[in-house]
Amino acid sequence: QLQLQESGPGLVKPSETLSLICTVSGGSISSSSYYWGWIRQPPGKGLEWIGSIYYSGSTYYNPSLKSRVTISVDRSKNQFSLKVSSVTAADTAVYYCARHNPFGDSPGFVYYYMDVWGKGTTVTVSS
Amino acid sequence: QSVLTQPPSVSGAPGQRVTISCTGSSSNIGASYGVHWYQQLPGTAPKLLIYANINRPSGVPDRFSGSKSGTSASLAITGLQAEDEADYYCQSYDTSLSGYVFGTGTKVTVL
Numbered sequence: 001q002l003q004l005q006e007s008g009p010g011l012v013k014p015s016e017t018l019s020l021i022c023t024v025s026g027g028s029i030s031s032s033s034y035y036w037g038w039i040r041q042p043p044g045k046g047l048e049w050i051g052s053i054y055y056s057g058s059t060y061y062n063p064s065l066k067s068r069v070t071i072s073v074d075r076s077k078n079q080f081s082l083k084v085s086s087v088t089a090a091d092t093a094v095y096y097c098a099r100h101n102p103f104g105d106s107p108g109f110v111y112y113y114m115d116v117w118g119k120g121t122t123v124t125v126s127s
Numbered sequence: 128q129s130v131l132t133q134p135p136s137v138s139g140a141p142g143q144r145v146t147i148s149c150t151g152s153s154s155n156i157g158a159s160y161g162v163h164w165y166q167q168l169p170g171t172a173p174k175l176l177i178y179a180n181i182n183r184p185s186g187v188p189d190r191f192s193g194s195k196s197g198t199s200a201s202l203a204i205t206g207l208q209a210e211d212e213a214d215y216y217c218q219s220y221d222t223s224l225s226g227y228v229f230g231t232g233t234k235v236t237v238l
Binding site: 015046048049051052059061062105113114117118 | 157171172173179190218224229
């Protein structure tokens with residue numbers, strides 16, 4: 001079955017760029033049905049959506065993070081990646097990747113839910 | 128700065144019924160975007176529990192049910208079990224933010 005796995009450095013220095021990769025196995029990232037996204041959870045806090053990407057490269061981001069976030073896709077490796085620039089301690093969190101599955105209950109109206117999640121990877125921002 | 132509001136905690140004895148509310152606005156739940164619910168057991172990733180307001184993925188017990196009315200949604204757990212002790216999050220899409228939003232989260236405690 002479909003599995004997602006996050007990978008990347010667990011420690012990033014303040015002002016540097018956080019880089020993570022999500023590897024998709026058991027299915028193709030190039031499926032025309034799905035979006036793929038990143039969500040994070042600071043210690044002891046709730047979930048925050050970061051941004052999402054379609055296999056074609058089309059992206060949309062959380063407005064509060066948009067100026068610092070870049071999400072890209074590598075279809076040849078069945079991966080998508082996250083970069084967050086100019087990090088601070090506030091970016092310390094568990095980072096999850098997830099598949100977005102479409103649902104449409106009326107013509108032309110589709111929205112997405114996150115049906116498959118990676119296990120998450122902890123990123124700490126500290127000098 | 129969650130735009131979906133949930134009670135911080137709810138509790139119940141084994142076998143009881145508990146409900147979790149998720150209050151939004153006309154730009155998300157009220158805009159006909161579906162509400163989805165996730166269960167997060169301690170130290171694990173969120174797991175999809177309910178999608179598009181009322182639908183259960185395969186493998187989710189029918190003790191879990193969802194509903195939606197106007198700008199709010201609810202998750203009900205009937206026949207509460209010890210294994211249901213977890214954090215629960217609602218999620219929808221917000222047209223003002225042009226992106227996904229999560230609820231503030233609710234911790235369910237089984238007494």
